[in-house]
Amino acid sequence: MSKQSALLSASTASLLIEVVNGALVIRHWGAPLVGEVSDLGLALQPSIANSSWDEAPNSGLMREGSRGFLGRPTLSGHRAGKAWSTKFEVTDFHHIGNLCTITMRDLYAELELSLSFELDSFGVLIQKAEVKNIGSSDYCLDEYIHWFPLPREATETLDFSGRWSNERQPQRREIQTGTWVRETREGRSGHNFSIADIALTPNTSFQSGSAWATSIAWSGNSHYLVERLFDGSQSMGAGELLLPGEVILSANESYEAPSIFAVYSADGLDGVSSAFHSHLRARDIHPKRPRPLTLNMWEAISFDHNEAKIKELVDVAAQIGIERVVIDDGWFRSRRNDRSGLGDWVVDTAVWPNGLAPIIEYINDKGIEFGLWFEGEMVNPNSDLYRAHPEWILHEGGRIPPLWRHQLVLDLGNDGAYNHVLEATSAILSQHNISYIKWDHNRVLVDAGHQGRAGVRRQTQAIYRLFAELKRRHPALEIESCASGGARIDLGIIDLVDRFWTSDNNDALARQSIQRWTSQVIPPELLGTHIGPVPGHQTGRTLELSMRAITALFGHAGIEWDITETTPSEREYLASWAVYYKENRALLHSGKSIRVDYPDEHSYLYGVSSADTKKSIFAYVQLTPSNVIHPPALKFPGLEVNATYLVKAVFPAGQPRYMLIAPPEWLSGVKLSGSALALIGLTAPILAPANAMLIEITKL
Numbered sequence: 001m002s003k004q005s006a007l008l009s010a011s012t013a014s015l016l017i018e019v020v021n022g023a024l025v026i027r028h029w030g031a032p033l034v035g036e037v038s039d040l041g042l043a044l045q046p047s048i049a050n051s052s053w054d055e056a057p058n059s060g061l062m063r064e065g066s067r068g069f070l071g072r073p074t075l076s077g078h079r080a081g082k083a084w085s086t087k088f089e090v091t092d093f094h095h096i097g098n099l100c101t102i103t104m105r106d107l108y109a110e111l112e113l114s115l116s117f118e119l120d121s122f123g124v125l126i127q128k129a130e131v132k133n134i135g136s137s138d139y140c141l142d143e144y145i146h147w148f149p150l151p152r153e154a155t156e157t158l159d160f161s162g163r164w165s166n167e168r169q170p171q172r173r174e175i176q177t178g179t180w181v182r183e184t185r186e187g188r189s190g191h192n193f194s195i196a197d198i199a200l201t202p203n204t205s206f207q208s209g210s211a212w213a214t215s216i217a218w219s220g221n222s223h224y225l226v227e228r229l230f231d232g233s234q235s236m237g238a239g240e241l242l243l244p245g246e247v248i249l250s251a252n253e254s255y256e257a258p259s260i261f262a263v264y265s266a267d268g269l270d271g272v273s274s275a276f277h278s279h280l281r282a283r284d285i286h287p288k289r290p291r292p293l294t295l296n297m298w299e300a301i302s303f304d305h306n307e308a309k310i311k312e313l314v315d316v317a318a319q320i321g322i323e324r325v326v327i328d329d330g331w332f333r334s335r336r337n338d339r340s341g342l343g344d345w346v347v348d349t350a351v352w353p354n355g356l357a358p359i360i361e362y363i364n365d366k367g368i369e370f371g372l373w374f375e376g377e378m379v380n381p382n383s384d385l386y387r388a389h390p391e392w393i394l395h396e397g398g399r400i401p402p403l404w405r406h407q408l409v410l411d412l413g414n415d416g417a418y419n420h421v422l423e424a425t426s427a428i429l430s431q432h433n434i435s436y437i438k439w440d441h442n443r444v445l446v447d448a449g450h451q452g453r454a455g456v457r458r459q460t461q462a463i464y465r466l467f468a469e470l471k472r473r474h475p476a477l478e479i480e481s482c483a484s485g486g487a488r489i490d491l492g493i494i495d496l497v498d499r500f501w502t503s504d505n506n507d508a509l510a511r512q513s514i515q516r517w518t519s520q521v522i523p524p525e526l527l528g529t530h531i532g533p534v535p536g537h538q539t540g541r542t543l544e545l546s547m548r549a550i551t552a553l554f555g556h557a558g559i560e561w562d563i564t565e566t567t568p569s570e571r572e573y574l575a576s577w578a579v580y581y582k583e584n585r586a587l588l589h590s591g592k593s594i595r596v597d598y599p600d601e602h603s604y605l606y607g608v609s610s611a612d613t614k615k616s617i618f619a620y621v622q623l624t625p626s627n628v629i630h631p632p633a634l635k636f637p638g639l640e641v642n643a644t645y646l647v648k649a650v651f652p653a654g655q656p657r658y659m660l661i662a663p664p665e666w667l668s669g670v671k672l673s674g675s676a677l678a679l680i681g682l683t684a685p686i687l688a689p690a691n692a693m694l695i696e697i698t699k700l
């Protein structure tokens, strides 16, 4: 190609970008594109419409009014009211392999923009952008949004909404003329954060159809947008949501926008998750060692720290086969409830007169690792830290922001506050054998001012810096990102953490959909999934142990329950489930996640299959009662059609509750080809609602 253009291609997706009259244009983002494309400019030349521009405009990626674009621009800002409209010209265009870097300048607005697009072999495209002030006056940047054009076949979008204990619930809707915006203004990604925004064709399902997905790599305020204009064009975009005056660039200063991850899949929503999972698993920092079976103490003891009780829990944990024990909230000074103590990261000698070292030793002596809870960004007004430094909180106009869980947020953009949190937490880690910390963030940021300016961006960058520094100082440390459950799960923080706490809701039925949709982007080995007690702490619901154990198996498994109260038979099942988890975690944490398009909304059928299909583990889950006696057949896509497989049910944590006289005989084993399993399948047993069973499929 003689003109400036770049075709980035992977086996599942292509991106074609071109420079047209100085503007950068995405010609194609979708299925792999091959062959002659040099005449696309001519092929796509629009008619000159009535009541329209004299020359058909193509403003491209920058979506500028100066080039005739009438929708939301890519970049907005001004210099004290001037330089408010831009016209960028491409000045540099480099393309090597699947990486394309572009520089643009607007000499009137005195801005330089550096963009990069990189497509990896799994079909994950990463778009980055940096805006530089090349003038001498301050430039106030109001907004920078990464945009992707959508073909007209994309008629729907899917995104996620949620609340505490019910994160990432899907919402699918038709794209119509106008702009649809999903904003996050919590100063953390939030329970309501959309882990992805996905455009779809009407028939796109888990297994088939086209999907165009974006996910913003940012843990602060953000927005996703879908815009269809009255000219018929449509696009999806995402960017950081900047508060007024939050980014004012002085001369030569740059703003680095959060990256956007974008995936096209012709294989439905599972194609999207497969690309994200493969990309994330290929990172150098992706956890490599087997994910330790975890006991978290929170739901067992809450703030009631009693060494004898904790030892009892550890004893039972050791019998069951637990590999990591985590002491949650309540270990530090004056933290006898949630009204005091945050900020004072020293061991509370009122409950731990000899410090934490003896209990850690007790745990380690049983061959179990130890983890500890922190909530470093927060401070209770009732704390020594706040009494000494009330000025260290994020605040505006001399006001104290409203309290949430009796706490305020420390301004980590303030060096004093930042160093206090870093040094206090790091000292605890240096003094003890702690391999893992759970880092919580239990409130939203409002009125989050830093020295009179909006401070969410600064705060977000500070926590990234702090995690990186903790990991630098304590190289073996693993960090779990928790925020009242799953309110900080995003691709911005993912490179700094090793696990996400998926939700405070351990109720296995509620967890089914929370985990199903969180794993749309995040691979299961990064998602904490615990067996909770009955009745469940959040829902009060009583569920079979088998249901709770199967649900917790599809993630980084653990237990969050007062296991000293378990019966001998429950302990036996927990121990056999622990063995099953350890035997199968290599598969569960590396295989392809499959969500079958099961034709009955009352059940889920999903699982994990190894790349060579030698072994797969599926869960069949009856969520609510089926309206028919016999639910639809269980069919398993993705196996080798000619290979023969042994299929059988397994019950590592006991039987489910059935609603039948005799279950189908295949449960004890049946041999079928991959083709028969995909096309014909097996009779689904009649399970009672809120029950699940495991099915193993082994290649013979």
Ligand code: DGJ
Pocket (backbone or CB within 6 Å): 298, 328, 329, 373, 440, 442, 482, 483, 484, 485, 501, 503, 504
């Ligand atoms: C909220 C977390 O999500 C819980 O798991 C627990 O750590 C509590 N905070 C402790 O305060």
